Amino acid sequence: MTVKKIYLWLVLLAFFFACNSSDKVAIIPVNDFFKSQDKASYRISPDGKSLSYLKLQDKKQNLFVEDIATGKLIQLTKLQEKNISFHSWVSDNELIYYKEKEGVRFQSDIFIINKEGKDERQLSTNAKARIRVLEDQLIENKYLLVLSNQRDSTVSDVYRLNVRNGEMQIVAQNPGNITNWMTDNKGKLRMAISSDGVNQTFLYRESETQKFKAIITNNFKTTLY
Template identity: 25%
Template sequence: MTSPSSQPPADVPIPVLFGNAEYSMPQVSPNGRQIAYLSADATTAVMNLFVHDVGTPSSAVQVTFEAVRPIQIYRWAETSAHLMYVQDLNGNETFHLYVVDLATMTTVNRTPFPNVKVLTSFHPTTSCKINRLTSSRRPQEVVIGLNQRNPAVFDVFRLHIITGELTLLALNPGSI
């Protein structure tokens, strides 16, 4: 048995407590073939999305290149060929939904409306959530809320992640 040290333990370095994790939030694609995760960009140290084939981490490829604000929340689309993430560009909490096409390595803002916020089931918020975002029956579509009509309420839309087509599903009367 050892006796307690009379010296206090060494301080924990700030980067250990508050720095970026090497890998964060891993998620397996719906088809089970790929893993996505957040990791720091080698140049900017900003958290971005990376993808690799299951079983071969050495095949990892960075698929987003955010240089200022880190990606914090993302989700696979049911297609297994797209990733979706929400991003607040200027710290004003006007979050937009971005879709990454893994085949073309392009990212598109699918809710590019000024002063409009997107609400998704995978984006934590104090407002209500839409419980079911995606469906394997409609793999190219997601259900989102947008406060486009009225900043105080979110109407429910179906968004086609490839074409960007929005279909209104329900108007929020303001009481929910």
């Protein structure tokens, strides 16, 4: 018997015994595929040392921070009536988050808190206006770009929010047809998209001191990536 035939028989025997093994493959319950996750929205701190996430507790989402090296877990919020709909790191030690009531999106309750769960401060207090973070990159170690309809309830303007004292300064005013705003890698507002219901126009400016200029217009027949 040649070496090749011996090798082939050994492979066939191994396959035969493997197929007749008494070990059974564990059956995964169907319910495991439909379980709701109790943790979501993971974010890593800029220094890579801490992990934040939202965790469902008593049917409300609260904010937690975990030390990656030690596994130490700290609960930052203990909400009863509202859920946290957004959170982000703004420095190695600080996070921002905002709450929302059920059925009310982009509520203006924006807070900043350190990763130890201390020094919590509310940054926005205008209950009649809606506000959300446009860019979670901290500019000059104190500013965030946010969208708010505090000037006109029908449109959202772009503001620079000072996370240290809560002051807001308008950066770009929405004439009524802007549907999206975009920043560059430094957090500067450089692009916008306007719409007349059929056509979309991309607007651009070199710096925040200049006016937006149209650079391209497309409609439902074309897609621009």
